[in-house]
Amino acid sequence: MQQDPRMKSQKEMDFFTEYGDVTRYKIVEIIGKGSYGVVCAAIDTHTGEKVAIKKITNIFEHTSDAVRILREVKLLRLLRHPDIVEIKRIMLPPSRRDFKDIYVVFELMDSDLHQVIKANDDLTSDHHRFFLYQMLRALKYMHTANVYHRDLKPKNILANANCKLKICDLGLARVAFNDAPTTIFWTDYVATRWYRAPELCGSFFSKYTPAIDIWSIGCIFAEVLIGKPLFPGKSVVHQLDLITDLLGTPSADTISGVRNEKARRYLLGMRKKQPVPFAEKFPNIDPVALQLLQKLVAFDPKDRPTAEEALADPYFKGLSKVEREPSCQPISKLEFEFERRRLTKEDIRELIFREILEYYPHLLKDYIAGNEGINFAYPSAVGQFRKQFTYLEENGGQSGPVIPPQRKHASLPRQARKSCRTSSTF
Known part of the structure; x- marks a missing residue:
């Protein structure tokens, strides 16, 4: 059976695990490793842009490390300047309450x-x-x-x-x-x-x-x-x-x-x-x-x-x-109110998740309105691949063409979803 061309290579699957944006990025090479995790160079297949993806693993193992990560991603979002590295986006985790790793997409520098x-x-x-x-x-x-x-x-x-x-x-x-x-x-x-x-x-x-x-x-x-x-x-x-x-x-x-x-x-x-x-x-x-x-x-x-x-x-x-040589407005105290209180790991997880949603305005609006659902879970691309192949295997003997279940893209805006409902490839 010929392999579906949409399947990612093993190193890409291993890198992204269960994250929905696995289909968006093509890994080029690993460019750095450290105690935090791994950094790879990749290509954003939506824009053709070269990016660096930093995979930070087990971020809630130590509360101090998790707060440091929260602080950094928040500051880089607030400090947009040509001479400060830019976060392009942070990949949306498959679940609001259970994620342990995050993938931060930066502009790639040499x-x-x-x-x-x-x-x-x-x-x-x-x-x-x-x-x-x-x-x-x-x-x-x-x-x-x-x-x-x-x-x-x-x-x-x-x-x-x-x-x-x-x-x-x-x-x-x-x-x-x-x-x-x-x-x-x-x-x-x-x-x-x-x-x-x-x-x-x-x-x-x-x-x-x-x-x-x-x-x-x-x-x-x-x-x-x-x-x-x-x-x-x-x-x-x-x-x-x-x-x-x-x-x-x-x-x-x-x-x-x-x-x-x-x-x-x-x-x-x-x-x-x-x-x-x-x-x-x-x-x-x-x-x-x-x-x-x-x-x-x-x-x-x-x-x-x-x-x-x-x-x-x-x-x-x-x-x-x-x-x-622009100046910046002083950062609001509200952005860093978490520094003034004792946080549990669940508190930090929610704060980091809220920060991730800044890169998904359509989901942030729902979240703020309280319409995020019970667990705010999003199907991962890897999980969707598995479902498609299981479906094909189970229905392969039937007469007529086999149409696998429709894929869903974790970050696709609602208006775009409507126009894609008839497509079996999205």
């Missing part, structure tokens, strides 16, 4: 900035400037929305062959609301050490300001300029040594802003160091670029410019245009 720096030792001054411009433009948008990324590093900056950059991985990002206390404490791990602002060194319980992201961008920019990490510390102490070797010993007043007591004592007891001129440390680098770099990695966060101020620096003359 690489990340870590790989770009590693593979290219011939980046020009134009590359340097355009890279920093895009990173600061994204940061301006995020910071005006009162969002702090908190984990900026080259691997979290996606890149294309045309030099386009996009910030990604907002799982550790946080929103600071205007009515919150001046000192906001977030207790989880933040930022890879090499890109972590000195005021956070050794601290897992710290006050955050937008200046922490500016420091990280400064470290990334330096890495773009010199082709290697600026402060590759092996420990907190080594990190502080490397920073002060270049910037000099900070004043006692600045040291008082370092919240970790051990790090603060270490800095206070440190021998006096003089700052090294950047032109001496980084010969053959554009002096205007170095002047801006020195501002971005100022030890005292109060001395670092905002992203908006940095974009107005002479370094970007001829490139920077205010109309191409």
